[in-house]
Amino acid sequence: MKIISTAVFCLMAGVLSAQSTQFIYEYKFKPDSLNREKVTLENMVLETKTEGSRFLSQKKIVEDSILDASLKQMNGGGGKPIDLTEIRQPAVRAEVSKKYPSYETVYKISPGSIPLAITLSKKPEWKVSKEKSEVLGHKVQKATTKFAGREWIAWFAPEIPIQDGPHQFYGLPGLIVKIEDSKKDHTFILVGTKKVTSSEPEKKHRITGREIVLDEEKFKKYWQDYRKDPVKDMRQAILSTSGAVVTSMTFNGKSYSQEEMMRESEKARKESLKNENNYLNLELYKP
Missing domain, CATH: 2.50.20 (outer membrane lipoprotein receptor (LolB), chain A)
Known part of the structure; x- marks a missing residue:
């Protein structure tokens, strides 16, 4: 450019x-x-x-x-x-x-x-x-x-x-x-x-106002817990679901059971944590 x-x-x-x-x-x-x-x-x-x-x-x-x-x-x-x-x-x-x-x-x-x-x-x-x-x-x-x-x-x-x-x-x-x-x-x-120009509508972040607000020390604790169990949020969401329970989901023509989805998500998140470790802010992510 x-x-x-x-x-x-x-x-x-x-x-x-x-x-x-x-x-x-x-x-x-x-x-x-x-x-x-x-x-x-x-x-x-x-x-x-x-x-x-x-x-x-x-x-x-x-x-x-x-x-x-x-x-x-x-x-x-x-x-x-x-x-x-x-x-x-x-x-x-x-x-x-x-x-x-x-x-x-x-x-x-x-x-x-x-x-x-x-x-x-x-x-x-x-x-x-x-x-x-x-x-x-x-x-x-x-x-x-x-x-x-x-x-x-x-x-x-x-x-x-x-x-x-x-x-x-x-x-x-x-x-x-x-x-x-x-x-x-x-x-x-x-x-x-x-x-x-000011005539263009402002694009607000979709999740603004719904984030969990943390200071640096609380985030460090949160991050270490996430590294130990990266699908904890999914597990809690499933347990808290009321009404109809989703037992399977389909992606690209293949169906996955709830348990399979959890395993695949855990595998993908752990792989990401392994391969994306060189953080810009080392102090924020250090153990």
């Missing part, structure tokens, strides 16, 4: 008029610390508004839009079949939101089927260097921090007067246009911008 320089020029005017700007980052990461040859790429979006920002996968935004349209179609009737073939599963399902001007940060994730909202209290403490460079046409300055169990090098653009950045990063006198950890396990780089 090309950087749209006019979006930067009009940035502050857009903020003041209730428009939002979407900063699009290429996120390159190594999900498995034991298989460092495997690299995953995902386009992420930092959407900034007057009240704050949210950071999530571009595919997740598309997925939400398709599901919203399908639900409206279903509720409106008409007998048209719902087509979900355009949905491409995002590699990153977590979302980070920040409130301005306090930069109160919330990390949203759904281990299994339970949506969680984790309030993050730790802030990145930056050391700003005099070293300057250029990233994709932006004049940038270097800053470093030890944060979330990793050492980070960031490049921020004073010409873009937003003290925000990808994921949990913020607090520099300009937008963070590139940041990566010292091992190059996680790298974010700005690849484009998009203006979104």
Whole structure:
């Protein structure tokens, strides 16, 4: 993608008029610390508004839009079949939101089927260097921090007067246009911008308001319990079901009993935990 320089020029005017700007980052990461040859790429979006920002996968935004349209179609009737073939599963399902001007940060994730909202209290403490460079046409300055169990090098653009950045990063006198950890396990780089006018309806997260709110310490306990029994939520949901009991389900032409579904889900979740272990925030996920 090309950087749209006019979006930067009009940035502050857009903020003041209730428009939002979407900063699009290429996120390159190594999900498995034991298989460092495997690299995953995902386009992420930092959407900034007057009240704050949210950071999530571009595919997740598309997925939400398709599901919203399908639900409206279903509720409106008409007998048209719902087509979900355009949905491409995002590699990153977590979302980070920040409130301005306090930069109160919330990390949203759904281990299994339970949506969680984790309030993050730790802030990145930056050391700003005099070293300057250029990233994709932006004049940038270097800053470093030890944060979330990793050492980070960031490049921020004073010409873009937003003290925000990808994921949990913020607090520099300009937008963070590139940041990566010292091992190059996680790298974010700005690849484009998009203006979104106030006339476009806001797409709210489908589960907002229904998450379980946890602080960092409670999440650590929750996560360790989840690792031991990743289908606990499914088991509890089955036990709490009143009325008709679903004894089997069919996927791709094959029927599965309730017990088979539990075994398959447990196998898939344990495999995911095994192969996706190189978390950006090591402190949050450490035992």
